[in-house]
Amino acid sequence: MDQTIRAAGLRRDSAVLGSRDRSGPELSRSRLDNGLEIVVIPDRRVPVVTHMVWYRNGSADDPLGQSGIAHFLEHLMFKGTERHPAGEFSKVVSALGGQENAFTSFDYTAYFQRVAPPHLGRMMEFEADRMSGLNFDDSVVAPERDVVLEERRMRVETDPSAQLSEAMAAALFVHHPYGIPIIGWMHEIEGLNRTHALDYYRRFYSPDNAILVVAGDVEASEVVRLAEGTYGRNAPHGGPGARQRPREPEPRASRHLSVADPKVEQPTLQRLYLVPSTRTASGGEAHALEVLAELLGGGPTSHLYRTLVLESGRAVNAGAWYMGSAIDESRFSVYAVPAEGLSPTDIEPELNQAIATCVASVTDDAIERAKTRLIAETIYSLDSQSSLARIYGSALAVGETLEDVRRWPDDIRAVTRDQLAEVAERYLVPRRSVTGYLLKDTSC
Amino acid sequence: MSAALAEAGASPADVGSLISPGGIEAWRVESDFVPLVAVAFTFEGGAAQDPPGKAGAAQMLSRLLDEGAGPYRSDAFQERLANQAIELGFTTGPDAIGGSLKSLTAHADEAFELLRLALAEPRFDEDAVERVRAQTIAGLRYQANDPGTVATKRFFAEAFPGHPYGRPVSGTVESVAAITRDDLVDLHSRILSRGRVKIAVVGDMKADELALRLDHVFGALPEESRLDPVPDIELQGCGKRVVVDLDVPQSVIRFGVPGLSWRDPDFIPAYVLNHILGGGAFTSRLFQEVREKRGLAYGVGTSLASYRRTAMTWGYTATKNERVVECLDVIAAETRRLSEEGPSDDELAKAKDYLIGSYALGFDTSTKIAHQLAQIAFEELGIDYIRRRNRLIAAVTEEDVRRAAARTIGAAEALVIIAGRPVGI
Numbered sequence: 001m002d003q004t005i006r007a008a009g010l011r012r013d014s015a016v017l018g019s020r021d022r023s024g025p026e027l028s029r030s031r032l033d034n035g036l037e038i039v040v041i042p043d044r045r046v047p048v049v050t051h052m053v054w055y056r057n058g059s060a061d062d063p064l065g066q067s068g069i070a071h072f073l074e075h076l077m078f079k080g081t082e083r084h085p086a087g088e089f090s091k092v093v094s095a096l097g098g099q100e101n102a103f104t105s106f107d108y109t110a111y112f113q114r115v116a117p118p119h120l121g122r123m124m125e126f127e128a129d130r131m132s133g134l135n136f137d138d139s140v141v142a143p144e145r146d147v148v149l150e151e152r153r154m155r156v157e158t159d160p161s162a163q164l165s166e167a168m169a170a171a172l173f174v175h176h177p178y179g180i181p182i183i184g185w186m187h188e189i190e191g192l193n194r195t196h197a198l199d200y201y202r203r204f205y206s207p208d209n210a211i212l213v214v215a216g217d218v219e220a221s222e223v224v225r226l227a228e229g230t231y232g233r234n235a236p237h238g239g240p241g242a243r244q245r246p247r248e249p250e251p252r253a254s255r256h257l258s259v260a261d262p263k264v265e266q267p268t269l270q271r272l273y274l275v276p277s278t279r280t281a282s283g284g285e286a287h288a289l290e291v292l293a294e295l296l297g298g299g300p301t302s303h304l305y306r307t308l309v310l311e312s313g314r315a316v317n318a319g320a321w322y323m324g325s326a327i328d329e330s331r332f333s334v335y336a337v338p339a340e341g342l343s344p345t346d347i348e349p350e351l352n353q354a355i356a357t358c359v360a361s362v363t364d365d366a367i368e369r370a371k372t373r374l375i376a377e378t379i380y381s382l383d384s385q386s387s388l389a390r391i392y393g394s395a396l397a398v399g400e401t402l403e404d405v406r407r408w409p410d411d412i413r414a415v416t417r418d419q420l421a422e423v424a425e426r427y428l429v430p431r432r433s434v435t436g437y438l439l440k441d442t443s444c
Numbered sequence: 445m446s447a448a449l450a451e452a453g454a455s456p457a458d459v460g461s462l463i464s465p466g467g468i469e470a471w472r473v474e475s476d477f478v479p480l481v482a483v484a485f486t487f488e489g490g491a492a493q494d495p496p497g498k499a500g501a502a503q504m505l506s507r508l509l510d511e512g513a514g515p516y517r518s519d520a521f522q523e524r525l526a527n528q529a530i531e532l533g534f535t536t537g538p539d540a541i542g543g544s545l546k547s548l549t550a551h552a553d554e555a556f557e558l559l560r561l562a563l564a565e566p567r568f569d570e571d572a573v574e575r576v577r578a579q580t581i582a583g584l585r586y587q588a589n590d591p592g593t594v595a596t597k598r599f600f601a602e603a604f605p606g607h608p609y610g611r612p613v614s615g616t617v618e619s620v621a622a623i624t625r626d627d628l629v630d631l632h633s634r635i636l637s638r639g640r641v642k643i644a645v646v647g648d649m650k651a652d653e654l655a656l657r658l659d660h661v662f663g664a665l666p667e668e669s670r671l672d673p674v675p676d677i678e679l680q681g682c683g684k685r686v687v688v689d690l691d692v693p694q695s696v697i698r699f700g701v702p703g704l705s706w707r708d709p710d711f712i713p714a715y716v717l718n719h720i721l722g723g724g725a726f727t728s729r730l731f732q733e734v735r736e737k738r739g740l741a742y743g744v745g746t747s748l749a750s751y752r753r754t755a756m757t758w759g760y761t762a763t764k765n766e767r768v769v770e771c772l773d774v775i776a777a778e779t780r781r782l783s784e785e786g787p788s789d790d791e792l793a794k795a796k797d798y799l800i801g802s803y804a805l806g807f808d809t810s811t812k813i814a815h816q817l818a819q820i821a822f823e824e825l826g827i828d829y830i831r832r833r834n835r836l837i838a839a840v841t842e843e844d845v846r847r848a849a850a851r852t853i854g855a856a857e858a859l860v861i862i863a864g865r866p867v868g869i
Contacts, residue, residue: 024770044477046807046808048804048808053621087726087727087736090727091794094797094802095794095801097802098801099802099805100726100806114805115799144739146738146739147735147742148738150694150742150763152740154694154743157693158591158693262691263690263692265588265693266582266584266586266588299526301523301526309575310519316575316582317582337582340578340581365527369523369526372527372528373526373529376529379548380480380531383478383482383809383811384808384809425580
């Protein structure tokens with residue numbers, strides 16, 4: 001154990017939290033000789049443990065022309081190893097009354113099980129086994145690729161709104177792979193095969209590219225002991241190397257695009273801005289963007305909702321969000337749903353005006369409210385061990401530190417009105433933006 | 445392993461009943477690990493109470509409860525919630541209007557006062573009514589041609605024709621347009637009563653404090669509901685296949701047969717049967733046959749739906765148009781095989797192990813515990829249900845499962861709805 005720190009959001013000195021002094025879980029952190037990082041989050045309320053392994057690779061690391069391979073491999077990780085045939089791990093999890101799944105994002109891929117604490121060791125044996133021993137027959141590849149194609153049809157091919165989102169990301173990131181969908185492009189998924197998957201697996205799946213996060217009713221020393229006997233047997237690869245993705249050029253063009261489909265009955269307007277992430281930002285800009293998104297478009301008390309929905313009534317809904325957790329430059333989104341009879345272009349000037357005047361026109365109370373809501377989320381997350389495991393796992397997987405997570409509430413609290421004005425003026429500008437219209441195609 | 449887990453899983457069952465001085469009952473679990481309190485509550489009477497031609501009224505009512513109440517207009521009310529990060533929300537189902545409240549313990553005074561106002565004194569200001577109407581209609585339009593939404597709506601329309609359950613909970617563009625403020629005021633006074641509400645509270649709050657708050661919040665409501673009777677109905681259209689034409693490359697499929705209600709003695713066997721056929725795990729027969737072996741779909745599964753006046757076993761999947769026939773054949777064949785041959789001993793044992801062991805996973809956050817308790821209370825299964833539940837599962841025999849199959853998946857051909865352009869149907 002080389003570090004012990006307090007969990008995020010547990011300071012008791014703020015008005016939000018009241019005056020009661022209560023400690024949160026003490027996180028334990030350690031590292032095996034083979035490079036595997038370990039974080040243990042105690043939660044003794046329920047006889048459940050959440051076991052997660054995070055790999056520091058996601059869709060943005062897909063080789064050129066093989067979009068979707070990170071996600072396809074995530075599916076194939078359930079197809080057996082040299083020691084355990086396909087489906088055996090899932091059968092064991094199920095017979096133990098556990099739940100399992102996995103997910104792929106731009107910067108990471110993660111696998112998890114939730115079981116009763118006595119079974120943690122078994123989960124570790126299986127998960128460690130598929131970290132190095134993946135082996136599946138070619139016959140399982142084609143049906144699983146069909147599954148992924150059906151997943152893409154479900155999520156994108158049948159949904160014009162998802163098609164607009166994909167087109168907008170592809171336009172926003174002119175050079176960086178964040179512009180490529182996590183699931184991959186249809187025609188490239190169709191070409192993925194066993195060799196692609198295993199090459200990718202050998203490159204990225206190793207203990208020195210992974211983070212083990214365990215949350216629940218377990219002792220940290222016991223977790224480390226179990227990890228040594230399981231993951232500790234996997235040899236390091238020397239790591240996949242630095243995560244060098246092409247950097248976005250300085251954007252110059254304001255981009256507008258549209259998806260028109262006969263199935264659309266309700267037009268919408270979406271917008272993306274290219275902005276710093278928690279990793280690329282300096283001087284607290286990421287925290288300022290976080291507060292700005294909440295202030296501008298977090299729920300019914302936000303500036304956009306107030307001006308466009310409550311006051312002018314020209315939109316029926318409006319909001320904003322910021323994806324701060326990313327290795328490279330990321331996205332800030334604004335959306336609005338026009339009122340009946342209005343088109344996205346009808347309300348766009350008003351939306352632009354609301355964005356431009358947001359920081360200058362909101363009250364100090366509104367800024368405080370935005371911060372309060374963000375910070376309260378970290379307290380609420382203490383109620384869910386799987387949320388905590390995700391918060392810490394994703395932060396470490398994109399290269400943030402536990403200290404960054406611990407400081408987050410303080411950093412949010414420290415954001416000033418001037419900083420909000422600065423990030424809004426610097427980043428929410430036309431040349432950094434892509435605006436998308438979802439429209440009804442009336443031509444057929 | 446199962447026995448130990450069954451005991452462990454019963455730990456959230458440190459649930460007690462509390463009756464306030466004013467006679468309001470709540471089930472509660474006290475825990476001070478996190479300084480928050482979570483409340484879940486369910487009022488009898490939901491979308492099935494919508495007036496004729498005004499489908500969507502109960503949902504619109506539930507959306508208006510936090511859009512202005514007592515002295516506060518909508519924006520002021522929402523600001524008071526947001527100022528202290530109090531989360532308040534309402535949902536509507538066919539039989540109930542439910543809600544939840546989550547607050548830091550330090551802000552409980554404000555949280556419970558806002559809840560009281562929302563339940564007892566909603567304003568239904570004209571601008572709020574029109575805004576929620578416009579949002580609801582925009583939502584209906586947004587999903588008008590979403591294959592999953594279209595398939596589900598058609599399924600209920602075919603399964604329960606002429607019955608309140610056949611109408612969409614969120615209504616239609618026309619029915620929502622027809623709802624008046626008077627409709628909402630009337631529905632509010634008919635449904636939100638202290639005599640027909642089930643309440644669960646989990647978190648950092650002592651019993652005596654909670655008792656006072658219960659009286660404050662729910663004591664303000666009328667004693668009794670005035671609900672229209674809803675007739676019993678059995679799922680209709682068995683054996684029927686309906687295609688809803690949509691220009692999409694993948695068809696969304698819904699299928700269902702009559703089922704058993706929570707309070708039926710064969711419900712637990714039917715629940716075990718459902719787990720084997722198409723329950724949530726990667727091990728279910730449909731998941732194996734449809735997804736793992738054939739790559740026909742990303743998602744496939746079945747579940748039991750138990751309403752006050754009907755029950756069904758129904759399922760979902762989505763496959764490309766060219767493979768719809770194959771997919772339906774596989775689902776029908778697996779369903780038939782399971783109902784005719786029953787589960788294997790091993791399959792039954794593993795299903796029971798899973799259902800017993802995983803029960804605790806549904807009790808790992810205050811909000812989840814509160815919702816589970818409110819649902820158990822709503823179904824009138826008894827406060828000891830959490831303790832009894834795993835023993836009920838453990839007692840299920842192969843004969844029980846076969847009997848449940850004969851009463852459900854073996855009793856009728858499925859009603860099948862396909863939204864898309866299926867080839868060969």
